[in-house]
Amino acid sequence: MADTHAIQSLPLPTFAKVRYNAWQLDDMIPATETATTPFFMKNKENGIEVSGLSTTYQHLTEALTAQGVILMSMVQAKIDYPALLEKMVGTVITKTTDRLSAQNFAQFNTGIFVYIPENVQFDDVLHLTLNHLAASGKDLVARIFVYIGANAKVDILQEIHTISDQKTKASVVVEVIADVGAQVTYANIDAFNEQTTAYINREAEVRDHATLDWQNAEFNDGNAIIRLASQLNGEGATSHANVIGLTTKKQTQGFVTTILNRGRHTLGHIFQRGVILNRSTLVFNGIGKIIKGAQGSDAQQESRVLMLSRRARGDANPLLLIDENDVTAGHAASVGRVDEDQMYYLMSRGISEQVARKLVIRGFMGEVLAKMPTKEAQQQVVTEIDRKLKHEDESN
Amino acid sequence: MTTLKVENLHVSVAGKEILKGVNLVVNTGEIHAIMGPNGTGKSTLSQTIMGHPAYEVTEGHITIDDQDLADMSVDQRARAGLFLAMQYPSEIQGVTNAEFMRAAINARRPEDDQIGVMSFIEKLDEKREFLSMSEEMAERYLNEGFSGGEKKRNEILQMMMIEPKIAILDEIDSGLDIDALKVVSRGVNDMRSSDFGALMITHYQRLLDYIVPDFVHVMMGGKIVKTGGAELAKKLETEGYAGLRDELGLSVQLTDEDVNSYFVED
Numbered sequence: 021m022a023d024t025h026a027i028q029s030l031p032l033p034t035f036a037k038v039r040y041n042a043w044q045l046d047d048m049i050p051a052t053e054t055a056t057t058p059f060f061m062k063n064k065e066n067g068i069e070v071s072g073l074s075t076t077y078q079h080l081t082e083a084l085t086a087q088g089v090i091l092m093s094m095v096q097a098k099i100d101y102p103a104l105l106e107k108m109v110g111t112v113i114t115k116t117t118d119r120l121s122a123q124n125f126a127q128f129n130t131g132i133f134v135y136i137p138e139n140v141q142f143d144d145v146l147h148l149t150l151n152h153l154a155a156s157g158k159d160l161v162a163r164i165f166v167y168i169g170a171n172a173k174v175d176i177l178q179e180i181h182t183i184s185d186q187k188t189k190a191s192v193v194v195e196v197i198a199d200v201g202a203q204v205t206y207a208n209i210d211a212f213n214e215q216t217t218a219y220i221n222r223e224a225e226v227r228d229h230a231t232l233d234w235q236n237a238e239f240n241d242g243n244a245i246i247r248l249a250s251q252l253n254g255e256g257a258t259s260h261a262n263v264i265g266l267t268t269k270k271q272t273q274g275f276v277t278t279i280l281n282r283g284r285h286t287l288g289h290i291f292q293r294g295v296i297l298n299r300s301t302l303v304f305n306g307i308g309k310i311i312k313g314a315q316g317s318d319a320q321q322e323s324r325v326l327m328l329s330r331r332a333r334g335d336a337n338p339l340l341l342i343d344e345n346d347v348t349a350g351h352a353a354s355v356g357r358v359d360e361d362q363m364y365y366l367m368s369r370g371i372s373e374q375v376a377r378k379l380v381i382r383g384f385m386g387e388v389l390a391k392m393p394t395k396e397a398q399q400q401v402v403t404e405i406d407r408k409l410k411h412e413d414e415s416n
Numbered sequence: 417m418t419t420l421k422v423e424n425l426h427v428s429v430a431g432k433e434i435l436k437g438v439n440l441v442v443n444t445g446e447i448h449a450i451m452g453p454n455g456t457g458k459s460t461l462s463q464t465i466m467g468h469p470a471y472e473v474t475e476g477h478i479t480i481d482d483q484d485l486a487d488m489s490v491d492q493r494a495r496a497g498l499f500l501a502m503q504y505p506s507e508i509q510g511v512t513n514a515e516f517m518r519a520a521i522n523a524r525r526p527e528d529d530q531i532g533v534m535s536f537i538e539k540l541d542e543k544r545e546f547l548s549m550s551e552e553m554a555e556r557y558l559n560e561g562f563s564g565g566e567k568k569r570n571e572i573l574q575m576m577m578i579e580p581k582i583a584i585l586d587e588i589d590s591g592l593d594i595d596a597l598k599v600v601s602r603g604v605n606d607m608r609s610s611d612f613g614a615l616m617i618t619h620y621q622r623l624l625d626y627i628v629p630d631f632v633h634v635m636m637g638g639k640i641v642k643t644g645g646a647e648l649a650k651k652l653e654t655e656g657y658a659g660l661r662d663e664l665g666l667s668v669q670l671t672d673e674d675v676n677s678y679f680v681e682d
Binding site for chain 1: 466467468469489490493495499500502505506508509511516519520523524557558560578
C-alpha cells in the first residue's frame, strides 16, 4: 500500500500538446479473463498469442527450442523463470520512470516473455499477439519483455487487439534489450478498439554495434498515448524509429518518439508519418538527444502529418537536445495536404478521386508499410488503413 | 470512331499565356506527332488535354466526341478514352503496380462486372512479356525505385492494359537507349488499329523512324505552324526549327541559341 502511495506521487509521463489527464490512465483494474482457442494465429508459425491471462497459441520450431529460445506468457514465465524475470524486467523502463510505467510494473498480470540466446538466427518472423479480453469491463495491464542475445538476429511482429466492446483502459509496456551485435526489427500493429483508452510505452536498450529498428503502426480507434524510445548505449549502436499513425472520428493519438545517443558513433533516425481525419487529433513529438561524449553520433528526424479535414488537429514537434560537438543532426517537420501530383497521376488513369485519395494516403505511409517484415503484415497494414478510411467514405 | 478536337486553344500557366490558339483533330486510327523546340508549349498541350489543375484554359475548347472536356474531371476524361503517358510519372510506395492497374481497369467497368484476378493476371503477363518487363515488376510499388527507362515502359504497359481510345505520349522517347526505344515503339505499334489514335510529343525525329506517324505538326510560339506527313519530320532534321521559322517568316524567339543541338544525338 505504501508502494501505491509512492507510485501516485510520481509524475505522469510528458506528452507535449496532448491533454490526457481526464483519461484516468493511472487508475486501472487488471482484467482476469481467459480463453481457450486462438483468435488470430494459426498455421504453425513461430509465435505466441496471449489472450487475457491465458495462452491461446504457442509454437516454436524444435531447432529454436533446442537452441534455448524461451517464448511464453508472462504468467508462465513467472512460474518457470522467476530469477530471470527478477533480473531483467524493469531494467529498460524502470519502475520509477513515471507514474504510468510504475503502475504497470506493480500491476501487470499478463504479457509475453521472450529470451533469445546469443547467435540464434530466426529465418522467419517471430509473431507475438496480445488480446485484451474486455468483456468484464476491466483493464489490460500487460508487459512484454524481449531479450535478444549477442549477435542474434530476429524480426518480430507484434499485434494488439481488443476483444469485446466494453469501455476499458489498457497499459502496455514493452522492454527490449538488443545485446552486442544483435540485429532486430520490432514491428508492431496496435489496433485497440474505440472503447479502449490506451497507454503504450516501448523502449529498447541497444548495446555495442547492435541494430534495433522499430516499425510502429498505430491504428487504434480509441484515445491513446504512445511512447517509443531507443537508448543507444553501446558504441556504434543503431536505431531507426519508424512510426505511422492514422486517427479518425473524435479520437486523439499522441506520440513521443525519442532516441538517446549515449554511445560513440551511434545512429538514431526518427521517421514519422501521420494521417488525420474527421475531428481527430494526432500529435507527433520527436526527441533526439545526444549526450556529451557520444562523439561521431548522428541524430535525424522527420515527422510529417497529413491533414484531411478542416476540423482535425495535427502537430509535429521536433526537438534536438545536443551536448556534444562532434555530431551530425537534423530535423524536418511539416503539416500538409494530399500530394496533388500523385492524385493527378492516379486520376489520369480513370481512378475516381475517392479511390485515388485512399491510394495516396497509403503511399504517404508507404515507407513504413514497405518495411513490415512479412507480406501478410504489409497486407494487414493496408487493410487497417482501408478500414480506418471507411468511416470517412460513410461520413462524406 | 472517337475524335479529339482542339479548337483555338489558349492556355495560361501561373498567369503567363503559353498556348496561343492551337487547332488540332485526332481521330482513332491515326497517329499524330507534335514536334517543336523547347518551351513552345508541347507539354502544356498534353497536360491541358488531360486536365492538370495548373493549366488554365482562357479561350477555346477541347472536346472528345463532342463532349466538352471543360465539364469533365481528370478521371472522367480518362474514362472517356483519354490516356497520357507522362514524362515524370509519380512514385507511390505501398501501392503495387498490379493493384494500381487493376484499379484503373475496374474504374471503367461496372461494380458488378469487375475484372477477375485470373484474367487480369493473364493479360498483365502477356503485355509485360511483350514489353520485356520482368515478372517481379507487378508486385513492386508503383514506379518506386524504377529507372527512367523502366518508368517509360511502365507507362506503355499501363496504356496496353487500359486500352484507351486516344493516347497522348509526352516525350516517351526521352532518356531511352535504342533498345528500350524499340521496345516502347513495339508497344505503341501493337496498339495501332482503327480503334486507337495517338498524339506523340517528341523532340527527336528518331522516334518517328520506329513509330511512323500519319501526321506531323510543328509547334512554335504556342501554335501549330505547319502540318504535313512523315516527311516533314525528316525535313526538320536537316533544316532545324530555325530554318522552318525563317521559311514561314515567323518572328518566334527560340528558347535555345543553337537549335541544331536537338539533333546532335541522332
